[in-house]
Amino acid sequence: MAKGDPGASTRGRRAAPRSRKAATGDPELVQLLTPTGERIESVTGPDGTEYRVDFTDEEYRGLYRDLVLVRKLDAEATALQRQGELGIWASLLGQEAAQVGSGRALRTQDMAFPTYREHGVLYCRGIDPIMPLGLFRGVDQGGWDPNEFKFNMYTIVIGAQTLHATGYAMGVAMDGKTGTDDGEAVIAYFGDGATSQGDVNEAFVWAGVFNSPLVFFCQNNQYAISEPLERQTRIPLYRRAAGFGFPGIRVDGNDVLATYAVTRHALDNARHGQGPSLIEAYTYRMGAHTTSDDPTRYRIASEVEAWQAKDPIARMKAFLEREQIADSDFFAEVDEQARREAIELRERVLAMPNPEPVTMFDHVYPNGSPLLDEQRAQFNKYFDSFEGSTH
Amino acid sequence: MSRIKEFNLPDLGEGLTEGEILAWLVKVGDTIELNQPIVEVETAKAAVEIPAKWAGQVQAIFHPEGTTVEVGTPIIAIDTEPGAGPVESSATDLPTPSAASLAAVEVAPAEGAVEPGLIGGPAPGGRTAVLVGYGPRTTAAKRRPRKGAAPAAAVPAAAVAAPVAPVAAPVAPVPVPAAPVSPVPAVNGNGHLAGPVLAKPPVRKLAKDLGVDLRTLTGSGPLGSITREDVQRAASAPAAAEPLTAGAPATSAASFGADREQRIPVKGVRKLTAENMSRSAFTAPHVTEFLTVDVTRAMKALDRLRDRREWRDVRVSPLLLVAKAVLLAVKRHPMVNSSWAGDEIVVKEYVNLGIAAATERGLIVPNIKDAGRLSLRELADAMTNLVQTAKTGKTSPADMSGGTLTITNVGVFGVDTGTPILPPGESAILAFGAVRELPWVHKGKVKPRLVTTLGLSFDHRIIDGELGSKFLRDIGDFLADPEAALLAWT
Numbered sequence: 001m002a003k004g005d006p007g008a009s010t011r012g013r014r015a016a017p018r019s020r021k022a023a024t025g026d027p028e029l030v031q032l033l034t035p036t037g038e039r040i041e042s043v044t045g046p047d048g049t050e051y052r053v054d055f056t057d058e059e060y061r062g063l064y065r066d067l068v069l070v071r072k073l074d075a076e077a078t079a080l081q082r083q084g085e086l087g088i089w090a091s092l093l094g095q096e097a098a099q100v101g102s103g104r105a106l107r108t109q110d111m112a113f114p115t116y117r118e119h120g121v122l123y124c125r126g127i128d129p130i131m132p133l134g135l136f137r138g139v140d141q142g143g144w145d146p147n148e149f150k151f152n153m154y155t156i157v158i159g160a161q162t163l164h165a166t167g168y169a170m171g172v173a174m175d176g177k178t179g180t181d182d183g184e185a186v187i188a189y190f191g192d193g194a195t196s197q198g199d200v201n202e203a204f205v206w207a208g209v210f211n212s213p214l215v216f217f218c219q220n221n222q223y224a225i226s227e228p229l230e231r232q233t234r235i236p237l238y239r240r241a242a243g244f245g246f247p248g249i250r251v252d253g254n255d256v257l258a259t260y261a262v263t264r265h266a267l268d269n270a271r272h273g274q275g276p277s278l279i280e281a282y283t284y285r286m287g288a289h290t291t292s293d294d295p296t297r298y299r300i301a302s303e304v305e306a307w308q309a310k311d312p313i314a315r316m317k318a319f320l321e322r323e324q325i326a327d328s329d330f331f332a333e334v335d336e337q338a339r340r341e342a343i344e345l346r347e348r349v350l351a352m353p354n355p356e357p358v359t360m361f362d363h364v365y366p367n368g369s370p371l372l373d374e375q376r377a378q379f380n381k382y383f384d385s386f387e388g389s390t391h
Numbered sequence: 392m393s394r395i396k397e398f399n400l401p402d403l404g405e406g407l408t409e410g411e412i413l414a415w416l417v418k419v420g421d422t423i424e425l426n427q428p429i430v431e432v433e434t435a436k437a438a439v440e441i442p443a444k445w446a447g448q449v450q451a452i453f454h455p456e457g458t459t460v461e462v463g464t465p466i467i468a469i470d471t472e473p474g475a476g477p478v479e480s481s482a483t484d485l486p487t488p489s490a491a492s493l494a495a496v497e498v499a500p501a502e503g504a505v506e507p508g509l510i511g512g513p514a515p516g517g518r519t520a521v522l523v524g525y526g527p528r529t530t531a532a533k534r535r536p537r538k539g540a541a542p543a544a545a546v547p548a549a550a551v552a553a554p555v556a557p558v559a560a561p562v563a564p565v566p567v568p569a570a571p572v573s574p575v576p577a578v579n580g581n582g583h584l585a586g587p588v589l590a591k592p593p594v595r596k597l598a599k600d601l602g603v604d605l606r607t608l609t610g611s612g613p614l615g616s617i618t619r620e621d622v623q624r625a626a627s628a629p630a631a632a633e634p635l636t637a638g639a640p641a642t643s644a645a646s647f648g649a650d651r652e653q654r655i656p657v658k659g660v661r662k663l664t665a666e667n668m669s670r671s672a673f674t675a676p677h678v679t680e681f682l683t684v685d686v687t688r689a690m691k692a693l694d695r696l697r698d699r700r701e702w703r704d705v706r707v708s709p710l711l712l713v714a715k716a717v718l719l720a721v722k723r724h725p726m727v728n729s730s731w732a733g734d735e736i737v738v739k740e741y742v743n744l745g746i747a748a749a750t751e752r753g754l755i756v757p758n759i760k761d762a763g764r765l766s767l768r769e770l771a772d773a774m775t776n777l778v779q780t781a782k783t784g785k786t787s788p789a790d791m792s793g794g795t796l797t798i799t800n801v802g803v804f805g806v807d808t809g810t811p812i813l814p815p816g817e818s819a820i821l822a823f824g825a826v827r828e829l830p831w832v833h834k835g836k837v838k839p840r841l842v843t844t845l846g847l848s849f850d851h852r853i854i855d856g857e858l859g860s861k862f863l864r865d866i867g868d869f870l871a872d873p874e875a876a877l878l879a880w881t
Contacts, residue, residue, distance in 0.1 A: 076426075079426045079442040081403075082401070082403065082439060082440070082441045082442050083398070083401060083441065083442065083444040084399065084400075084401025084402065085401075085444075087402075087405065088404075088405055288437070291403065291404060291439075292403075292404035292405050292436055292437070293404075293436060293437055294436060294437030294438060294439070294788070296438075296787055296788050296789055297437075297788045297789070297792065298792075299789070300789045301787065301789060343425075382592075385596050385599065386592055386595045386596065386599070387595045387596075387598055387599040387605065
């Protein structure tokens with residue numbers, strides 16, 4: 001996949017017309033692709049870091065493909081919930097670029113700690129997209145091996161995973177796995193709402209004090225369920241980092257290129273032993289918080305429309321077209337692949353077996369326990385006592 | 392598997408039990424694609440569109456718009472192979488009911504005692520008993536009692552449906568005083584214990600221990616489930632249930648009973664209105680003041696406005712002037728545009744002006760956002776827009792939230808004024824009565840003049856009598872002489 005190396009190269013075949021200085025004032029954010037698909041070659045951050053990407057055409061197309069597939073699979077999952085096939089679904093609609101950009105910036109050895117909305121990052125980590133659907137269908141616990149894919153289980157408790165990530169990152173440092181070009185880094189995903197949680201602030205403190213190889217990646221989608229950002233914070237979220245003693249930067253979360261560049265840089269700092277940083281990916285949740293709420297009750301249509309104009313996929317498509325990196329055949333082929341994969345996902349979801357009630361005992365302890373075995377036996381006996389039980 | 396597939400209303404949001412059909416986006420005969428939006432459903436949590444689960448042709452729609460449907464109830468039938476010729480409707484084509492039988496269910500009266508009828512045979516109430524399917528009211532399956540077991544309260548209604556079991560046959564509610572039967576989705580879910588009857592595991596165990604066949608019982612628990620008491624009653628006193636059926640509908644001369652009462656389910660806008668009104672009435676201490684004003688000059692000013700070329704296509708109503716009066720008066724008394732927030736008062740610098748509107752779905756109060764910043768012309772357009780949107784039922788929740796001050800135009804109903812109840816979170820509401828030609832003392836003489844009465848209710852926690860009176864007075868002054876007020880105030 002994409003292997004651009006921000007800050008290292010000036011090859012830039014697709015040399016964009018301008019560079020600019022960014023992020024001295026609050027509203028500024030790192031952006032390499034404007035909402036209309038115009039490419040900005042490089043942006044200099046407030047600390048002098050130059051952010052740029054240098055992708056091949058193939059890699060640009062790959063990013064576009066990721067964005068489209070991730071959105072389509074997400075839409076299919078939303079439809080499945082509406083049809084009664086999933087208990088609930090947390091859609092990532094609108095946040096594809098923040099997830100694909102950061103997900104592709106991860107290297108094989110890096111470890112990610114997601115919330116329950118990181119379907120795009122999960123996809124980038126090479127995990128079968130069916131995996132989280134079992135969880136949301138209530139037939140399994142989410143079946144991937146976190147160690148194999150370096151992607152932890154979805155965490156439902158808001159912000160809790162930032163502490164898990166901090167502990168993990170402290171362990172990475174203690175194992176001496178940082179300080180080289182191939183060092184390990186850790187990334188913790190969370191949302192704007194989570195920044196109000198004690199857990200997240202504690203994680204900031206610990207990661208900062210222990211100089212942990214950790215990137216705090218906050219997708220600021222503007223709403224903590226129904227609570228708007230202005231009820232969460234009095235300053236831009238990325239500026240919180242200064243108080244904890246590590247750098248914070250805001251990136252256009254609807255710009256997959258800028259998100260990639262900024263995340264790659266932060267991860268490299270972490271793997272080299274430079275400590276944690278906070279990235280605020282400024283984005284917008286186009287759908288509901290989950291399928292259980294109605295966003296029209298707490299936000300106005302004009303706001304949604306304004307963000308529609310900043311769509312992450314539309315701008316990437318405009319860029320690919322303008323630069324003639326992709327033609328209509330390519331776009332049609334990607335759409336067709338997305339359609340096929342969505343149908344396949346649907347069929348596989350519908351075919352998921354319902355678990356036997358007794359399987360709830362299976363994954364409590366890795367090697368079982370006498371007490372648990374006894375409970376299992378009692379449960380089986382109880383179950384067999386039912387009239388008409390086919391157990 | 393049958394080619395006709397029924398789609399059951401799913402639980403759209405973690406533990407919901409019902410949803411209201413807001414709008415069908417397809418009709419019978421339409422060809423639909425997978426994931427095409429087919430229906431808009433409003434639950435306690437959200438109004439959502441449901442995408443089609445299968446591609447095909449719409450065979451039947453089971454519930455009209457406006458009905459509240461329990462989760463698990465079929466709402467639409469889709470023919471997944473519309474090109475494969477006519478649909479067979481023989482009994483072997485089950486478990487999906489034919490459209491015809493469903494239609495029969497659809498028109499069946501929802502209320503009334505219906506005696507057990509044989510499947511396909513005539514049934515009281517002019518309906519045809521259906522073989523399989525789901526009516527507006529159904530009970531759990533009931534079978535002929537096992538020999539030796541209690542006849543209990545159950546009536547063996549659908550015994551002949553045995554060949555198609557375990558799908559339950561719908562029967563009308565059987566009036567059994569001691570064991571009221573609740574409507575229940577006839578088919579159980581996909582649970583491991585799923586059977587034709589609903590009962591909790593301990594009750595099943597008790598039934599097994601006592602040798603009671605659960606299928607012979609009628610449940611008295613929630614959703615028609617069988618309770619511990621049902622099982623014990625059946626086990627202990629086989630004859631005890633006899634009087635229950637005997638004591639059924641006694642026709643007497645009593646004429647002040649349920650037969651002459653109509654029960655309307657409280658839901659949707661009515662439910663919301665009721666909640667808001669109760670909340671507001673019992674939390675915000677209201678006072679109401681009245682002012683009767685000679686609006687002859689204002690009506691003449693409106694006529695002159697209508698005559699202007701650039702206003703020719705604009706809907707100009709007395710309500711427009713009232714709205715303008717309110718907005719100007721708010722500028723002079725900002726405190727009235729506020730809300731009570733427990734330990735503080737929030738005074739708003741923007742006016743989201745609510746206009747109460749009577750619609751087919753009931754009372755709604757959409758508001759014009761930041762109305763204080765609009766010119767008169769913009770205000771007129773916004774009001775026209777708001778009324779039209781409300782009439783077509785397209786008002787969104789966002790349009791209805793965030794109001795800061797409201798006008799209710801009761802004059803359109805021909806009454807003089809009212810004592811309106813505050814919308815929750817607002818501290819003032821103005822009632823605008825009918826404009827009538829009345830004898831009025833004008834310049835020392837009694838003359839026929841156009842007169843109206845304003846009624847202002849306000850939250851006395853925030854607004855004292857003095858402030859409320861000044862605010863109402865200003866509105867009145869503007870309506871008495873708009874030109875002078877404009878010159879004096881702006």
